[in-house]
Amino acid sequence: MEVVPGREIRVRGQVQGVGFRPFVWQLAREFGLGGEVFNDAEGVLIRAAGGDLDGFQAALLARAPGLSRIDALEARDCRFDAVPETFAIAASRGGAARTRVTPDAATCPDCLAEIAGGGRRQGYAFTNCTRCGPRFTILHGLPYDRAQTTMAGFSICPSCRAEYGDPADRRFHAQPIACPDCGPRLWLERAGGMVAAGDPLALAADLLRQGGILAVKGLGGFHLACDAGNPATLDRLRRAKRRPAKPFALMLREADLTAVCTPSAADLARLRDPAAPIVLVLGTGALPEAVAPGMTRLGVMLPYTPLHHLLLAAVARPLVMTSGNLSGAPQAVGNDEARAMLGGLADAVLLHDREIARRLDDSVERADPPMILRRARGRVPGTLPLPEGFGGAPEVLALGGQMKSAICLVKGGQALLSHHLGDLDEADSWDAFLGAMADYGALFDHRPALVACDAHPGYRATQHARALGLPVIEVQHHHAHLAACLAENGWQRAGGPVAGIVLDGTGYGPDGTVWGGELLLGDYRGVERVGHLAPAPLVGGDAAAREPWRNLLVRLDAAE
CATH class of the missing domain: 3.30.420.360 (Nucleotidyltransferase; domain 5)
Incomplete structure (x- = not known):
């Protein structure tokens, strides 16, 4: 019997729920290979023979799907009794895969074009594929399949099932797959819970253009939205949220960016990232001061779900998109919770019937120097x-x-x-x-x-x-900050001591006092406090951490 040399390739990392197996299937056809690919307990395993194995292996790394992340690719020789006639996506083996869950990802260009086109998903607010859409916010548990997500209650229609089962389709095994016939639906409720008749997106856009405040159900919770250019509405929103000065986040179409801010190339790269974070960008001063009082930079994000794209297209102006919560409370995630919490703040609520499995705020980032200020939706897990x-x-x-x-x-x-x-x-x-x-x-x-x-x-x-x-x-709190900074910058465990200036808030010190403003010398194992600000009373106790003017007053008094 002829023995044919082949190759077994182990891929570890973020390779589940990102279209990796159909990518491998298409690549194998391109390079003339036979064999199989499947998920197992360690990630993805490929067994292939024939064709250009070296070119195939190189392409796995060079052309991997955008949402995947390969931590390791390990190859070894194997043998087949004959060259396999076809390349197949085989059933998972060895129990539930333990590869990482993919973070939620912004709508991809193909889905965006589909929403704007004339097909069956035209204008559909829950369009997604393996390259985009909800992941972590709809997941109840592993393994990552539809039955373990908040899409479990939506039965797949025949058209969607055909896409789901076709390895050549970008929706092959896309767990949140949906269309107007079988997926989540959208509606608008006026104050008091009355469901408004008509197109919910058109009604929502009219309300926003007329100066109303709208609660919008997103991926990881609710936002409160309003026209960012309407000073009276901004003032009403600030009074309703009891938020007199903290900056509001903005959501706007990329075409409208330069009207309100001056994004750099690095800013644009962050804004266009699949994580779709809020990015701090230098403003132009075109919007009312009430958007971000006293700030030169604006917190800006692009629409990251089909619902957001459709709403922004209908309104055609920048929107405030701030967390849907009361002052100090987490944002609402459930429909009933939003009705109870936001009913007195918003003039209407734009709802849908896909549940949110976990509360996720929007990530907040700076592009230059690159920095994640709040790690949340799109960056976790x-x-x-x-x-x-x-x-x-x-x-x-x-x-x-x-x-x-x-x-x-x-x-x-x-x-x-x-x-x-x-x-x-x-x-x-x-x-x-x-x-x-x-x-x-x-x-x-x-x-x-x-x-x-x-x-x-x-x-x-x-x-x-x-x-x-x-x-x-x-x-100790400030030692933890120093160690985190070392790790983030790749400082080796045996790299030796460093000097670190930690200008954080309060931290409980080993001497039983509250520290704040330290010069530390040390490494991961330990630090020595070689300098610090002079101790001062904390007027109001914990209130001094929430209201920094109290500390300023004490320092001014001590300087007399």
């Missing part, structure tokens, strides 16, 4: 590689601070950072914190050997860490 020297570290669960809480899971030299969870004094934020621990633990198949937490004994996360029954490592 992603991982960051740890510097050299951490490959053999045990699995660690790290619980963050109190007010801008997040968690981090360390495993195999990678750090999985959660989304922004909010102030743990809020009941909903605390529930989200507990839920995130379960979510990310399952997604990362994480079994921590120890837990790290802030040294402040009054933080809820610290108290929770002590109750988990694991060894606890307490880290």
Whole structure:
């Protein structure tokens, strides 16, 4: 019997739910290969023979789908009894795949063209494919398939099922696949819960043009939207949210960007990223001061769902798109929650019947220098590689601070950072914190050997860490900032000490005092406090952290 040489290629990383297997299938046909590709417990495995194996392997890396992220590609020789006649996408093997879940991604150009075209998804607000659409915000658990998402209640129609089952189609195994015949629907409710008759998008656009405030259900929660150029409406929104000065985020079409801001090439690259974050861009002064009082930069994002694209096209002007919440509370995610929380703030609510599985704010970023200021929708659940020297570290669960809480899971030299969870004094934020621990633990198949937490004994996360029954490592707040900065910049574990200036807020010090404004000398293992601002009273206690003018007053008084 003839033995044919072949190749087995293991692909590890973010390769689930991103169209990777159909990409491999199409590539194999291009390079004349036979064989198979399938998911297994470690990622994606390819077994192929015939044709140009070297060219195929190179193309796997060079042309991988935009939403994928290949952490490792490992190849070894294998043998076939004969050259396979076809290349097939085989059923998953070895249990549920443990590859990472893809973050939510902005609408791709193909889906955007489809929405604007004349086909069956023309004007459909929930169009998506394997290259775009909801992921993490609709996921209940692994493995990532439709039954484990908030799309489970929508039965796929024959037309969508044909696309879903065709490896040559960009919707092959796209779990949120939908169309007007079988997918989520949209409607507009006026104040009091009355469903408005007519096209909900046209009605919503009319309300916004006339100076109304609209609550809009997005991917990870609700926004409050209004005309960014209407000073009276901006003032009404600020009074309703009890938000007198904090900047509002904006959403606008790319064609309208230069009218209100001056984006650099780096700004545009961030704005166009599939994560579609809010990017801080230098403003032109064309919008009312009430959008961002006293600020030279505006928080700008492009529409990132079909619903947003359709709404912005209908309104044809920049919109404020701020979190749909009351002051200090997490944004609403459920329809009933939005009716109760936002009914008194908004003139109408634009709703749909696809549930949101987890609350995600919009990510906030700066392009130059590149910086993620709030890691949220579009960026999670992603991982960051740890510097050299951490490959053999045990699995660690790290619980963050109190007010801008997040968690981090360390495993195999990678750090999985959660989304922004909010102030743990809020009941909903605390529930989200507990839920995130379960979510990310399952997604990362994480079994921590120890837990790290802030040294402040009054933080809820610290108290929770002590109750988990694991060894606890307490880290001083500003030492944690220094270590995070080192890791983010790739400083090796054995790289030696550095000097770090930490101009953060308050942090509980090992001497029992509250630190703030430190010059630290040290590394990952420990630091020495070699300089700091002179201690001063915190007038009002915790209120001084929320209202910095109190600290200024104390400093001015001490300077007399």
